[in-house]
Amino acid sequence: xxxxxxxxxxxxxxxxxxxxxxxxxxxxxxxxxxxxxxxxxxxxxxxxxxxxxxxxxxxxxxxxxxxxxxxxxxxxxxxxxxxxxxxxxxxxxxxxxxxxxxxxxxxxxxxxxxxxxxxxxxxxxxxxxxxxxxxxxxxxxxxxxxxxxxxxxxxxxxxxxxxxxxxxxxxxxxxxxxxxxxxxxxxxxxxxxxxxxxxxxxxxxxxxxxxxxxxxxxxxxxxxxxxxxxxxxxxxxxxxxxxxxxxxxxxxxxxxxxxxxxxxxxxxxxxxxxxxxxxxxxxxxxxxxxxxxxxxxxxxxxxxxxxxxxxxxxxxxxxxxxxxxxxxxxxxxxxxxxxxxxxxxxxxxxxxxxxxxxxxxxxxxxxxxxxxxxxxxxxxxxxxxxxxxxxxxxxxxxxxxxxxxxxxxxxxxxxxxxxxxxxxxxxxxxxxxxxxxxxxxxxxxxxxxxxxxxxxxxxxxxxxxxxxxxxxxxxxxxxxxxxxxxxxxxxxxxxxxxxxxxxxxxxxxxxxxxxxxxxxxxxxxxxxxxxxxxxxxxxxxxxxxxxxxxxxxxxxxxxxxxxxxxxxxxxxxxxxxxxxxxxxxxxxxxxxxxxxxxxxxxxxxxxxxxxxxxxxxxxxxxxxxxxxxxxxxxxxxxxxxxxxxxxxxxxxxxxxxxxxxxxxxxxxxxxxxxxxxxxxxxxxxxxxxxxxxxxxxxxxxxxxxxxxxxxxxxxxxxxxxxxxxxxxxxxxxxxxxxxxxxxxxxxxxxxxxx
Numbered sequence: 001x002x003x004x005x006x007x008x009x010x011x012x013x014x015x016x017x018x019x020x021x022x023x024x025x026x027x028x029x030x031x032x033x034x035x036x037x038x039x040x041x042x043x044x045x046x047x048x049x050x051x052x053x054x055x056x057x058x059x060x061x062x063x064x065x066x067x068x069x070x071x072x073x074x075x076x077x078x079x080x081x082x083x084x085x086x087x088x089x090x091x092x093x094x095x096x097x098x099x100x101x102x103x104x105x106x107x108x109x110x111x112x113x114x115x116x117x118x119x120x121x122x123x124x125x126x127x128x129x130x131x132x133x134x135x136x137x138x139x140x141x142x143x144x145x146x147x148x149x150x151x152x153x154x155x156x157x158x159x160x161x162x163x164x165x166x167x168x169x170x171x172x173x174x175x176x177x178x179x180x181x182x183x184x185x186x187x188x189x190x191x192x193x194x195x196x197x198x199x200x201x202x203x204x205x206x207x208x209x210x211x212x213x214x215x216x217x218x219x220x221x222x223x224x225x226x227x228x229x230x231x232x233x234x235x236x237x238x239x240x241x242x243x244x245x246x247x248x249x250x251x252x253x254x255x256x257x258x259x260x261x262x263x264x265x266x267x268x269x270x271x272x273x274x275x276x277x278x279x280x281x282x283x284x285x286x287x288x289x290x291x292x293x294x295x296x297x298x299x300x301x302x303x304x305x306x307x308x309x310x311x312x313x314x315x316x317x318x319x320x321x322x323x324x325x326x327x328x329x330x331x332x333x334x335x336x337x338x339x340x341x342x343x344x345x346x347x348x349x350x351x352x353x354x355x356x357x358x359x360x361x362x363x364x365x366x367x368x369x370x371x372x373x374x375x376x377x378x379x380x381x382x383x384x385x386x387x388x389x390x391x392x393x394x395x396x397x398x399x400x401x402x403x404x405x406x407x408x409x410x411x412x413x414x415x416x417x418x419x420x421x422x423x424x425x426x427x428x429x430x431x432x433x434x435x436x437x438x439x440x441x442x443x444x445x446x447x448x449x450x451x452x453x454x455x456x457x458x459x460x461x462x463x464x465x466x467x468x469x470x471x472x473x474x475x476x477x478x479x480x481x482x483x484x485x486x487x488x489x490x491x492x493x494x495x496x497x498x499x500x501x502x503x504x505x506x507x508x509x510x511x512x513x514x515x516x517x518x519x520x521x522x523x524x525x526x527x528x529x530x531x532x533x534x535x536x537x538x539x540x541x542x543x544x545x546x547x548x549x550x551x552x553x554x555x556x557x558x559x560x561x562x563x564x565x566x567x568x569x570x571x572x573x574x575x576x577x578x579x580x581x582x583x584x585x586x587x588x589x590x591x592x593x594x595x596x597x598x599x600x601x602x603x604x605x606x607x608x609x610x611x612x613x614x615x616x617x618x619x620x621x622x623x624x625x626x627x628x629x630x631x632x633x634x635x636x637x638x639x640x641x642x643x644x645x646x647x648x649x650x651x652x653x654x655x656x657x658x659x660x661x662x663x664x665x666x667x668x669x670x671x672x673x674x675x676x677x678x679x680x681x682x683x684x685x686x687x688x689x690x691x692x693x694x695x696x697x698x699x700x701x702x703x704x705x706x707x708x709x710x711x712x713x714x715x716x717x718x719x720x721x722x723x724x725x726x727x728x729x730x731x732x733x734x735x736x737x738x739x740x741x742x743x744x745x746x747x748x749x750x751x752x753x754x
Contacts, residue, residue, distance in 0.1 A: 019117030019142040026451035044153030047514040054101040068531030072538040077263035083213030115161035117142035123164040133414040137407040140446040145298040148455040149326035162211035166219035173226040173242040174363040209252020289375040289396040300454035327399035330450040336409035340365040472594035473522035484562040490570040491545030491743040493534040543630035545743030546720040555627040557608040582736040631721035651724040
């Protein structure tokens with residue numbers, strides 16, 4: 001291979017191509033239609049990333065989207081994606097060639113294999129690893145089980161191309177390398193430090209701080225640890241350089257997150273969006289890192305004995321959702337990890353030989369120990385979550401850092417084997433053949449071991465669902481005028497759904513959070529109610545969801561929505577059928593059904609015309625005003641907090657849905673309940689209504705006061721506030737429409753409130 005920067009880049013490009021070819025083989029990409037997402041199931045977050053990409057293609061950016069959160073529009077300032085700005089910039093570059101969000105997502109996902117392989121190879125070569133060994137382990141690093149597990153469901157986490165760069169800085173700080181250097185003959189003092197080496201280091205820090213918030217955080221923590229180690233061994237100058245790198249990464253992250261930082265400074269943080277620490281959220285510790293998962297095979301290994309070993313462990317230790325189960329660096333990488341752990345042990349006991357001779361191995365072993373100390377269950381990460389920020393909660397993802405260091409050790413072991421081969425007394429052709437077979441064998445085994453049939457997307461099923469949704473939305477757009485609004489049921493908070501969801505007919509039972517994006521993803525002319533940030537004034541439909549169905553439909557029509565989208569999968573099957581019958585009776589027409597009969601659409605314009613001509617017509621303006629600027633109820637351990645957003649005192653009806661004393665429910669973090677709907681018959685719930693005069697602003701209602709049960713009595717499941725002047729809308733339609741509640745208003749209260 002040619003030497004110099006051009007030669008290294010050429011090598012990296014060849015590795016990138018090899019990575020994409022291997023990924024295409026693992027994904028059986030010849031069966032794919034790249035105009036359809038590789039994943040489109042209800043149990044992942046792919047639709048969220050399709051939403052971001054479509055927002056960029058339609059509106060030039062992702063922070064504001066007038067097509068979602070109708071009628072106010074979606075604002076994502078409170079949900080920071082700025083830590084991924086470099087990846088989103090690459091997405092924007094793809095929009096120069098196509099405006100198809102599915103194609104863009106697919107192309108970007110495939111490009112992540114190329115980017116990871118490219119940066120890994122450049123870093124390994126810069127660390128002194130030979131080209132053949134570096135190429136083999138770089139391809140394997142791009143094909144980590146972690147990568148396929150993330151896939152398009154965690155699209156931006158699949159782009160871990162900055163991790164090798166972070167590992168490079170960490171190792172160089174431990175080595176005491178001059179990462180920041182003065183120019184030899186500076187023209188003036190202000191540019192004295194702008195040497196090529198300094199600018200290269202600065203560029204690396206900017207890339208790390210712009211790739212992904214998780215990877216930037218891991219980099220900062222690892223660099224901080226390296227700086228403290230250097231300080232402990234009295235290498236103060238190197239420690240200062242390490243701290244400077246931490247600062248540069250932090251400044252880069254801050255610059256990328258500046259829209260969110262400025263927004264929060266002006267408007268204050270949104271408590272509803274704050275996440276709980278992952279270690280307390282998940283009883284199965286699915287977000288935590290375990291050393292065993294790094295050493296054991298991946299759960300879906302194509303090698304049966306390895307798969308059985310992993311399955312036996314996971315059934316006992318992590319029977320629920322388990323990200324860490326896919327933290328394995330592969331069998332090849334596990335060899336490197338074990339070698340690094342042996343190196344660390346050798347250093348501790350003062351072993352000499354190869355342990356002491358290879359500084360790079362010693363430093364890599366230090367990196368593994370630091371990463372394990374930070375990310376494992378009960379490690380330093382738990383302190384960061386509780387006392388610093390819970391926004392970075394899944395510390396098992398530091399496994400990609402460990403995997404790189406482990407594969408670096410493999411590369412050094414391969415180098416040693418190559419040296420042994422080439423000192424043998426054999427012909428030159430035989431030595432090259434032995435070396436080539438060894439490298440190809442390691443590569444082939446590693447690729448086969450790290451992939452598997454479970455990572456092949458269900459192309460046929462996905463295509464059927466995608467095309468059904470596309471035809472359904474096309475027919476809706478044909479019926480409605482441009483810019484028409486569509487209200488979506490059930491109500492699901494955006495983003496991330498409910499933190500915990502009780503079971504029963506009163507609550508939507510989605511197993512995921514983003515199913516209501518299906519309409520928007522295929523639409524070009526309509527506005528959709530879903531997507532307003534929870535806890536913000538734009539999230540007006542949260543207060544509407546707990547009202548009777550007849551009231552909900554009237555409020556939607558009065559508020560300018562021309563259609564009603566219903567996803568029956570969001571409800572208990574029996575409730576879904578009763579809702580359909582009630583809507584048909586109320587609206588006087590049956591729904592338009594999707595080709596797969598899994599979605600319903602009802603037009604609201606004829607119904608609105610009848611409302612205007614009825615005795616309720618004069619109250620439509622009031623209904624619209626109080627629907628879009630609603631009274632709200634929030635729950636906590638002190639009772640209920642009522643909010644009147646209007647300037648005058650209003651007479652309202654507080655309706656509380658209660659669980660009888662002695663009845664209970666439990667829910668897991670993932671929103672999949674421990675108990676079934678049959679455990680909660682309707683007879684187990686009570687409905688209590690109180691009429692009261694509600695002053696402007698906030699009013700607290702404490703347990704045992706104003707008719708709210710307290711002590712050991714019934715507990716509040718959820719509550720609604722309705723203007724007494726509008727109560728008649730809730731009694732329109734047939735008996736089912738008058739009593740059936742289509743959803744839950746806001747997060748459930750019964751977990752501890754009321």
